[in-house]
Amino acid sequence: MRISFLGGGRMAEALIGGLLARQIASARGVQVMDPDAVRCRTLEARFGVAAQPVLDDAWFETDVIVLAVKPQHLREAVAPLAGRLGRILVLSIAAGLPLGVIGRWLGGHRRLVRAMPNTPALVGAGVTGLYADPSVDTLGREEAERIMAAVGEVLWVEEEGKIDAITALSGSGPAYVFAFLEALQAAGEALGFDAATARRLAQATAAGAVRLAQESEEPLSRLRENVTSKGGTTEAALVRLNERGFAEAIREAVFAAHARSQELARQLGEAP
Ligand SMILES: NC(=O)C1=CN([C@@H]2O[C@H](COP(=O)(O)OP(=O)(O)OC[C@H]3O[C@@H](n4cnc5c(N)ncnc54)[C@H](O)[C@@H]3O)[C@@H](O)[C@H]2O)C=CC1
Numbered sequence: 001m002r003i004s005f006l007g008g009g010r011m012a013e014a015l016i017g018g019l020l021a022r023q024i025a026s027a028r029g030v031q032v033m034d035p036d037a038v039r040c041r042t043l044e045a046r047f048g049v050a051a052q053p054v055l056d057d058a059w060f061e062t063d064v065i066v067l068a069v070k071p072q073h074l075r076e077a078v079a080p081l082a083g084r085l086g087r088i089l090v091l092s093i094a095a096g097l098p099l100g101v102i103g104r105w106l107g108g109h110r111r112l113v114r115a116m117p118n119t120p121a122l123v124g125a126g127v128t129g130l131y132a133d134p135s136v137d138t139l140g141r142e143e144a145e146r147i148m149a150a151v152g153e154v155l156w157v158e159e160e161g162k163i164d165a166i167t168a169l170s171g172s173g174p175a176y177v178f179a180f181l182e183a184l185q186a187a188g189e190a191l192g193f194d195a196a197t198a199r200r201l202a203q204a205t206a207a208g209a210v211r212l213a214q215e216s217e218e219p220l221s222r223l224r225e226n227v228t229s230k231g232g233t234t235e236a237a238l239v240r241l242n243e244r245g246f247a248e249a250i251r252e253a254v255f256a257a258h259a260r261s262q263e264l265a266r267q268l269g270e271a272p
């Protein structure tokens with residue numbers, strides 16, 4: 001597959017790494033446009049792909065264009081693409097921007113897929129939600145899925161609004177997990193461990209608990225109960241978490257992210 005990236009930042013780098021490692025594209029088949037010349041040199045040196053700060057005709061000789069620019073910069077970034085796309089599949093990973101808006105910015109292009117990955121993609125452990133414009137054929141869907149599957153799990157949704165929910169849950173989700181780990185590490189330090197030891201204990205605990213959950217058929221509540229002896233240490237901890245509204249705080253956080261994803265386009269002056 002030939003793939004051209006508009007934007008060569010963190011997420012593009014993760015995707016390029018996955019695509020080359022899994023031989024879904026060759027280095028010669030990947031082209032990047034990013035106005036930041038330092039980013040271009042970094043990507044060229046790391047992957048041997050062509051990266052440049054200008055759009056030329058060669059960049060358009062591709063099967064798929066990945067839009068990997070911040071939502072606030074996307075309108076300006078895609079303006080030079082309008083009218084030059086033909087049958088090229090455009091895959092946007094930008095948060096909060098509906099396909100209707102991106103299609104308009106692209107001069108009415110409909111061969112569009114919206115994806116919401118997350119940063120564990122950097123280590124091949126991402127999860128990505130995908131939604132395709134109804135006019136996109138099976139081949140287009142397969143191309144989009146192969147690209148995103150290079151960096152982790154994929155999940156299709158049949159309703160575009162669900163991408164905002166995926167953004168709130170798994171797109172932003174790694175930050176909630178890191179915030180939890182930071183708090184656990186800080187508590188460990190308060191109990192007398194040095195920072196490195198507290199971090200190691202916190203991370204190993206989270207990794208082990210997630211693996212146990214993944215390998216178990218039990219509901220998560222049962223796994224929690226299995227740790228919690230009557231009158232024991234875990235119960236003492238969970239009582240405090242509940243008193244502090246732990247579950248409600250997570251729910252409110254996810255709903256806030258969801259609302260933000262829904263309002264991003266409006267804030268840029270675009271109705272969905
Ligand atoms: N960071 C995250 O956790 C996630 C980010 N996303 C989305 O991925 C997209 C990219 O995010 P990151 O890689 O984190 O951002 P980043 O800031 O690392 O990369 C964006 C790149 O776009 C380049 N750029 C700016 N203007 C441009 C233009 N006119 N043409 C071409 N390139 C241009 C910048 O120089 C930069 O290298 C965003 O739309 C974001 O919403 C999606 C899921 C997760």
Ligand SMILES: O=C(O)[C@@H]1CCC=N1
Nearest residue numbers: 095118167171172173
């Ligand atoms: O915070 C953001 O807007 C992006 C989208 C999901 C993760 N980072």
